[in-house]
Amino acid sequence: MSREAVHKAFLAKPEKGYSWNLLPGLIFSLIFSLLYIYQPPLFRLLDLNLYDNLLKPDLKDQTSNLPVIVDLDDKSLAQFGQWPWPRYRVAQLLEKIKAMGALSIGLDIVFPEPDRTSFDVLQRDFLRDLKIKVDLGGFPKGLQDNDLLLARTLSQGPFVLGFKFLFSPEEYFQRDCLLNPFPVVVVTEKGGAEDKSLLFHPTDAVCNLKVLAEATPMSGFFNVSPDQDGILRRAPLLMEYHQKFYPSLSLAVFAQAFGINQIVLKTAPGGIESIRFGETIIPVDARGNLLIRYRGKGKSFTYISARDILLDSISREQIERKIIFLGATAAGLGELRSTPMDPVFPGPEIHATIVDNLQRKDFFSRPYWIPGMEFALVLVSGILAALLLSRTGAVWSLLVLNLFALGLWQVSLWLLHSKGIFLSSLIPLVTLGGNFTFLTLLKYWREERKVRDRTKELALTQDFTIVCLAALTETRDSETGGHILRCQRYIKVLAQQLATRSKFAGILKTETIDLLYKSSPLHDIGKVGVPDSILLKPGRLTAEEFNVMKRHTFYGRQALQLAEEKFGQGVNSDFLQYGKEMAYTHHEKWDGTGYPEGLQGENIPLFGRIMAIADVYDALICKRVYKPSFTHEAAVSTIAKQSGTFFDPEVVAAFMEVHEEFKKIALEFADPEENKEEFEPISVAQSL
Secondary structure, three states, X not given: OOHHHHHHHHHOOOOOOOHHHHHXXXXXXXXXXHHHHHOOHHHHHHHHHHHHHHHHHHOOOOOOOOEEEEEEOHHHHHHHOOOOOOHHHHHHHHHHHHHOOOOEEEEOOOOOOOOOOOHHHHHHHHXXXXXXXXXXXXXXXXXXXXXXXXXHHHOOOOEEEEEEEEOOOOOOOOOOOOOOOOOEEEEEOOOOOOOHHHOEOXXXXXXXXXXXXXXXXXXXXXXXXXXXXXXXXXXXXXXXXOOEEEEEHHHHHHHHHHOOOOEEEEEEOOEEEEEEEOOEEEEOOOOOEEEOOOOOOOOOOXXXXXXXXHOOOOOHHHOOOOEEEEEEOOOOOOOEEOOOOOOOEEHHHHHHHHHHHHHHOOOEEOOOOHHHHHHHHHHHHHHHHHHHHHHOOHHHHHHHHHHHHHHHHHHHHHHHXXXXXXXXXXXXXXXXXXXXXXXXXXXXXXXXXXXXXHHHHHHHHHHHHHHHHHHHHHOOOHHHOOXXXXXXXXXHHHHHHHOOOHHHHOOOOHHHHHHHHHHHHHHHHHHHHOOHHHHOOOOOOOHHHHHHHHOHHHHHHHHHHHHHHHHHHHOOHHHHHHHHHHHHHOOOOOOOOOOOOOOOHHHOOHHHHHHHHHHHHHHHHOOEOOEOOOOHXXXXXXXXXOEOOOEOHHHHHHHHHHHHHHXXXXXXXXXXXXXXXXXXXXXXHHHO
């Protein structure tokens, strides 16, 4: 694209008929509107990335201090041995937490099999595997089963067991699986979903031993699933399993802590809208997911080592009136997740963050009407760009659209951080930028086409002027009307043939040959200064007359020199230079006997040597006032004989390879009155 086209496209005033730009802009906007509905994977990924970038300015590292994580960390395992611990030790840990006044205690752990360190289990295994019967008669019966010990502890406190739902079609076999459903009331708005089918539907569950589940009235799933880019941004709060509702671990722990015994599930036309208990309304997406409002990187909450609790190394104030999550971060044991804030975020802290969101009620949400608003913004952005670029120049359009884009971004930030609503400006911004780029390129293309057309028109006008100027000279001799057209084509054919030789390939490039073709009509322009009595004399010129005739080379060069000095900055300088060389030197001869300078050999400019053969060939085959016409064969023979004397041998060699092309050109552009009778060859000097 030319610089002129770019300049004009930016600064040009709008055209009166602007539908050529408006219609493509509207079509482009419609395409992006359809893309918004379809949501290609790339757009979804970019949308998630945009959400992360909007979320990060909210990083405050402030929590409600309600959730606390009791950590099965590396120093706990170093003190008390590898995991899993005997369940009597887990019971001791839970009893100590309860005794310090915790509001609720959630276990981010599942106990699906019996404790293999229980004495009755060991007795059974020894008998089965080693055929040894261990006598436990003196050992208290109440201490023989660790699972019963843990169950007694669970039955006495505000504990919530964790379990995991499965979504595999393959059945997970586990006997005596007992889960604790939660009372849920479904409220359906007009036009909303009629039942709970919008929630996730697991196929099975990995749950706790029945003895433990029976001892604990509350349980919750700890399933979370990252988005398609592997980053965890949302978590389900409710799932439906075997036609019953089950809360997440974080929701169950919160409900246990504050005595919540019923949840209201509200659906809207777009799916599930909210989950409510008491005065708390939790906005969720259509599948019941909460957008997690992270408080910062990992370890934003209080972590207490399980070792310190077991060794009574902490104060009651650190646990009292807190919601506790028992989880693991020990190497090889803890689960790490990628979040928008931290690529290695501890799993237990996700539950703590959700509880913190519930406590502070500063939720993020995407109400069901947001997609409709985003779709409208896509249309508005596209139409705005189309209208602006149709009615104004690109500079004003760019300014207005940048202000609109900045405003859209600021509105998205304000909604998220002030109202907790995520409005994605991605596709509206892409539509805005894409439409601007597309329509500006369209303008560029139109302007470039105009420039190209004007340049072509100017070139044609220039060529026409040159030919007319040269023809004006030729009209003084009516017998040479086709001389200009023929010589142009001779020059082109001969130069192209010479270009196949390595010696001339670097000089005779395509652009050079084209300029030679265009400037060749100027080679005899100096004849305008020769008197008619000499120019049109039917017989041989006298020596004095011939000296006057030779002056036409000076006149031609002088005329082009004056034109270059006056208009050279607006005209191709190579074009004028080539014209001057041909006008001044096309009568020089290889042996130095030519005029006006008597140059010899390669001192004669190449373009003059090429024009010499073209000019002489045409002079030979054409009838002039002072000579009859030659046949093509006679002309070729004459030129060949003068190789090395009058003409450059290499140029003659190239001519001999393409002389048939010369013949075709001579026939195609022959003068109507041309006499085609054959004559005996005469010397070149006599012919001219």
